[in-house]
Amino acid sequence: MKLHSRIISFVLAVLMLSALALTGCGSSKPAGQVVIGNSTEANGDWTHAVFGSNNATDADVVQLTDDCFTVQSNQHGDYVFNKSVVDKHERTEDEEGNVTYTITIKKDLVFNNGDPITAENFLAWSLFTLSKAGADIGTAVTGYNVIPGGNTYRTGETNTLPGLRLLDPYTFSVTILKTGYDGNTYLPYYFDITYASMHAVNLDYWFGPGWHVKDDNDGNGAYLVNDNGLELTMENTADYFNAAAFATSDRVTAGPYNLVSFDKSANQITLEVNPNYCGNFEGQKPGIQKIIIVKTDDETVVDTIATGGIQIYSGFGDGDQINAIYDLMDKGTIDSSFCTYDRAGYGYFGFSCDLGPAQYKEFRQAVAHLLDRNEFANTYCQGYGTVVHGPYGSAFTMTKDSKKEIAALDTYDYSVEDAVALLKQAGFVYNEDGSDYVDGSGKLRYKKVTAAEATNYESFCKTVGGDTLMPALLNWASSTDNPISDLLVTMLANGEGTKQAGVEIRQNLMSFPELINYLYRQDLYGLGGDYAVPTYNMFNLATNFPAAYDMAFEFTTNEEYLAEGYNTTHCYDEELDRLSMDMVYGVDGGDYATYLDYWQKFVTRYNELLPQVPLYSNVYHTVYPNTIKNYQEDSFWGYSQAILYAKYIGD
Amino acid sequence: MKKYLLKRIVYLIIVFFVVSLMMYMIYNLIPSDPALVQMEPLRKSLKPEEWTRQYHELRAKLGLNDPLIVRYARWMGFAKDVNGSFNGLLQGNFGYSISYKRNVIDLLGVPMQNSIILNLISTIITLAITIPLGIYCAVHARKAMDSGIQVFTVIGYSLPTFLIGILFIYIFAVLLGWFPTGGAKTPGSTYTGVMEFLDRMHYLALPTLVLVFTGLAGMTRTVRAAMMDTLSQDYIRTARAKGLKEKVVIYSHAWRNALLPVSTSIMGWMIGVFTGGSLVIENTFSLNGTGRLYISALNNTDYELVLAMQMFYTLVSLIGVLLTDLSYTLVDPRVRIDK
Numbered sequence: 001m002k003l004h005s006r007i008i009s010f011v012l013a014v015l016m017l018s019a020l021a022l023t024g025c026g027s028s029k030p031a032g033q034v035v036i037g038n039s040t041e042a043n044g045d046w047t048h049a050v051f052g053s054n055n056a057t058d059a060d061v062v063q064l065t066d067d068c069f070t071v072q073s074n075q076h077g078d079y080v081f082n083k084s085v086v087d088k089h090e091r092t093e094d095e096e097g098n099v100t101y102t103i104t105i106k107k108d109l110v111f112n113n114g115d116p117i118t119a120e121n122f123l124a125w126s127l128f129t130l131s132k133a134g135a136d137i138g139t140a141v142t143g144y145n146v147i148p149g150g151n152t153y154r155t156g157e158t159n160t161l162p163g164l165r166l167l168d169p170y171t172f173s174v175t176i177l178k179t180g181y182d183g184n185t186y187l188p189y190y191f192d193i194t195y196a197s198m199h200a201v202n203l204d205y206w207f208g209p210g211w212h213v214k215d216d217n218d219g220n221g222a223y224l225v226n227d228n229g230l231e232l233t234m235e236n237t238a239d240y241f242n243a244a245a246f247a248t249s250d251r252v253t254a255g256p257y258n259l260v261s262f263d264k265s266a267n268q269i270t271l272e273v274n275p276n277y278c279g280n281f282e283g284q285k286p287g288i289q290k291i292i293i294v295k296t297d298d299e300t301v302v303d304t305i306a307t308g309g310i311q312i313y314s315g316f317g318d319g320d321q322i323n324a325i326y327d328l329m330d331k332g333t334i335d336s337s338f339c340t341y342d343r344a345g346y347g348y349f350g351f352s353c354d355l356g357p358a359q360y361k362e363f364r365q366a367v368a369h370l371l372d373r374n375e376f377a378n379t380y381c382q383g384y385g386t387v388v389h390g391p392y393g394s395a396f397t398m399t400k401d402s403k404k405e406i407a408a409l410d411t412y413d414y415s416v417e418d419a420v421a422l423l424k425q426a427g428f429v430y431n432e433d434g435s436d437y438v439d440g441s442g443k444l445r446y447k448k449v450t451a452a453e454a455t456n457y458e459s460f461c462k463t464v465g466g467d468t469l470m471p472a473l474l475n476w477a478s479s480t481d482n483p484i485s486d487l488l489v490t491m492l493a494n495g496e497g498t499k500q501a502g503v504e505i506r507q508n509l510m511s512f513p514e515l516i517n518y519l520y521r522q523d524l525y526g527l528g529g530d531y532a533v534p535t536y537n538m539f540n541l542a543t544n545f546p547a548a549y550d551m552a553f554e555f556t557t558n559e560e561y562l563a564e565g566y567n568t569t570h571c572y573d574e575e576l577d578r579l580s581m582d583m584v585y586g587v588d589g590g591d592y593a594t595y596l597d598y599w600q601k602f603v604t605r606y607n608e609l610l611p612q613v614p615l616y617s618n619v620y621h622t623v624y625p626n627t628i629k630n631y632q633e634d635s636f637w638g639y640s641q642a643i644l645y646a647k648y649i650g651d
Numbered sequence: 652m653k654k655y656l657l658k659r660i661v662y663l664i665i666v667f668f669v670v671s672l673m674m675y676m677i678y679n680l681i682p683s684d685p686a687l688v689q690m691e692p693l694r695k696s697l698k699p700e701e702w703t704r705q706y707h708e709l710r711a712k713l714g715l716n717d718p719l720i721v722r723y724a725r726w727m728g729f730a731k732d733v734n735g736s737f738n739g740l741l742q743g744n745f746g747y748s749i750s751y752k753r754n755v756i757d758l759l760g761v762p763m764q765n766s767i768i769l770n771l772i773s774t775i776i777t778l779a780i781t782i783p784l785g786i787y788c789a790v791h792a793r794k795a796m797d798s799g800i801q802v803f804t805v806i807g808y809s810l811p812t813f814l815i816g817i818l819f820i821y822i823f824a825v826l827l828g829w830f831p832t833g834g835a836k837t838p839g840s841t842y843t844g845v846m847e848f849l850d851r852m853h854y855l856a857l858p859t860l861v862l863v864f865t866g867l868a869g870m871t872r873t874v875r876a877a878m879m880d881t882l883s884q885d886y887i888r889t890a891r892a893k894g895l896k897e898k899v900v901i902y903s904h905a906w907r908n909a910l911l912p913v914s915t916s917i918m919g920w921m922i923g924v925f926t927g928g929s930l931v932i933e934n935t936f937s938l939n940g941t942g943r944l945y946i947s948a949l950n951n952t953d954y955e956l957v958l959a960m961q962m963f964y965t966l967v968s969l970i971g972v973l974l975t976d977l978s979y980t981l982v983d984p985r986v987r988i989d990k
Contacts, residue, residue, distance in 0.1 A: 053692035266835035
């Protein structure tokens with residue numbers, strides 16, 4: 001009996017192991033293909049944004065093909081070391097406060113063409129883009145201010161970079177100065193880990209044959225050298241560099257996929273699995289063999305999904321389109337599912353807090369009370385939207401860790417009574433003739449102000465008996481063909497509550513570039529000097545937060561910075577400025593507790609001062625086929641990252 | 652003839668430069684700062700002093716601080732650029748696209764090829780339909796069939812193109828499943844040769860159908876009007892009185908004489924093949940053509956790209972008008988150009 005049971009147990013164990021092995025084999029082999037629609041047309045710039053920012057599709061293709069980084073951002077937008085690439089890492093700080101990251105990479109890394117990846121490949125990109133040759137080619141990089149020796153290396157005075165060291169074939173280091181060459185303080189910096197984010201490039205492919213990275217261990221740092229005696233100049237490298245940056249096939253990379261082809265004529269990008277890929281920061285490798293990215297028009301995207309033209313489309317925010325796709329699923333026209341996630345950003349209307357009545361905190365709060373934001377979000381997003389009460393998104397780790405603080409924020413619910421009380425508190429208690437205002441009269445309220453307070457708003461003000469009266473009137477810069485503007489007109493500017501409270505919001509339609517000029521107060525070409533004069537005190541725009549939540553300089557009070565377009569809210573509050581700066585430049589890298597404390601105080605202060613009023617935050621919907629499983633996008637986790645976890649399970 | 656041709660070429664050059672000056676001035680009146688467009692994405696990654704330094708450096712590099720007329724002269728190639736060399740349109744430098752981050756000349760080839768193919772196919776099909784249709788309508792003027800054709804063709808002319816595009820997508824792609832909704836080839840296909848050609852044609856069929864439908868009314872009416880005018884002439888009555896067959900009267904006598912005004916329209920259409928990128932069609936069907944490139948450049952305030960395309964269109968149009976005038980001599984022996 002015992003023997004029988006042992007045999008049975010043994011057979012079962014063998015069967016289970018076989019099944020596991022078979023399942024394992026099945027899941028480790030990528031299979032199938034998906035067609036992904038994208039509303040942004042690819043430009044074909046496959047660099048990591050060295051020529052300025054990449055457009056969304058280019059950035060996704062770069063992510064999918066060239067993500068062999070030492071540091072990556074995870075599903076929550078937090079930066080982490082990539083365990084598939086980095087064997088060990090160390091952060092040290094010297095007595096002057098300069099920080100050095102020393103990184104040892106794994107020894108078995110290879111490019112898609114089989115070439116081995118060593119420390120050289122991780123240093124090469126920085127050594128080239130920070131050099132004079134890189135500058136001449138037009139690389140828009142910033143590190144030369146913070147890496148020791150970067151200033152003279154950038155100008156070509158030196159050809160070695162002491163801040164980058166090649167310590168052995170698999171170890172390198174990067175040093176960041178506490179005080180940069182421009183005189184700015186760069187450390188402490190909460191996100192200083194980003195300075196250690198370097199990626200592997202194939203030197204032959206990017207710069208031509210014969211290039212190597214060397215370090216003579218003489219303290220002068222690493223440098224690029226050519227076997228054939230070529231100097232590091234634009235002339236000697238530009239052709240290779242540009243060919244690699246804009247290649248349409250056969251790129252030498254080390255990401256999860258290879259670029260098979262970029263057909264410009266058809267706006268179609270074909271990618272296939274790179275069998276040499278080492279995995280992402282969680283060791284994840286792709287499960288889908290082939291990805292095709294096609295340009296899709298927004299007007300016809302639902303029809304394209306209905307006819308099977310595309311299978312994945314990320315980030316639907318339009319309620320009509322979401323409902324139409326739900327209908328297609330219900331009718332069985334398509335065999336697909338939605339994954340949903342909150343947008344890391346929102347649409348808002350913001351104030352110029354130094355102009356007219358918008359300079360008073362109570363007035364801004366009163367205007368917020370005059371709009372039913374829940375109703376606004378519901379109407380605009382057709383049920384697929386939420387409302388936030390400060391500069392955050394629900395996906396942030398900080399938001400999740402600040403439930404109590406978020407709950408304590410003023411939600412500025414729709415209330416004409418509260419708005420009136422705040423307007424009175426702000427001093428808007430007069431009629432235009434200087435007589436006392438009677439609540440409910442429906443007339444425009446006025447406030448007695450000084451000449452300084454009325455600056456640039458004189459044309460709206462009245463002078464009665466030596467007193468200057470400023471109206472409760474917002475001069476709104478509104479872009480044309482904007483459905484948000486239309487809804488704001490209906491629900492706020494023409495809202496019954498606005499009239500009852502004695503407030504006027506005057507819409508001025510203009511093109512978007514013109515609106516931006518007024519927002520930044522730019523004096524262009526010396527032709528349109530009017531832009532430099534504060535004219536409008538309300539703007540409606542939208543914002544998306546990057547993974548690194550860094551608000552430094554957004555609320556600066558420095559006049560020189562203001563003149564260059566910083567702090568477009570013109571909210572001059574010392575505390576908000578200090579909090580936004582100290583949140584990142586007053587916290588050591590990785591000190592999350594201190595960062596979170598600053599973040600909570602910043603959000604609370606912002607909510608009180610209200611330089612911007614968030615209107616709606618979309619709940620994005622991504623459609624994907626049921627032929628794949630484990631597909632989940634998130635606020636900081638787009639399709640180019642989520643696709644790695646998807647498995648093809650067949651039709 | 653030579654003297655006339657020379658005079659027209661001189662006019663053409665003058666008009667080209669006047670138009671270029673006007674275009675340059677107009678686009679530079681639009682309140683946008685190319686340096687700011689390029690530098691704005693870097694605002695977060697640079698400290699303010701560094702951002703400001705780079706911004707002003709870029710403005711100087713782009714020559715944006717100089718008077719407008721100086722910038723025009725540099726762009727055209729009449730004056731030395733900031734690097735001290737003549738490097739403008741006349742020297743073959745079409746400019747640099749700030750949104751595509753490449754030389755403009757490298758961006759035009761593929762979209763132009765796509766637009767030309769689409770326009771050429773749709774123009775040939777439209778002409779092949781509308782010329783016989785116009786003749787038929789003229790011959791059967793004011794009869795039920797003529798009225799029916801007039802009404803049918805005018806639908807395509809009256810309705811907005813995007814509406815027709817979406818309607819056709821719904822009917823022919825979603826309901827009937829005959830054609831794809833957009834794009835230029837089967838995603839992921841690796842066809843070559845005939846299969847590749849057929850695949851491309853399959854994807855081009857629906858946009859072509861829309862272009863043909865929207866273009867029916869214009870040429871049908873032009874041909875109909877020209878033919879009706881010719882058919883009322885005395886020599887047509889004489890031909891008929893001589894007992895010539897109706898076919899001979901229509902195609903040999905009437906059509907040849909009606910061809911003069913029609914040829915102008917045809918020439919205009921053929922110019923359109925090279926200059927016209929249909930923004931609406933290209934957007935609706937996700938095709939990479941010049942119309943789409945143009946609107947993308949406008950939206951991105953990429954004015955060097957816009958100006959290069961405008962000047963190309965200007966040049967083609969001017970040459971096209973000259974060729975149209977010269978073609979009169981071929982079509983109508985009565986026209987002689989001596990001065």
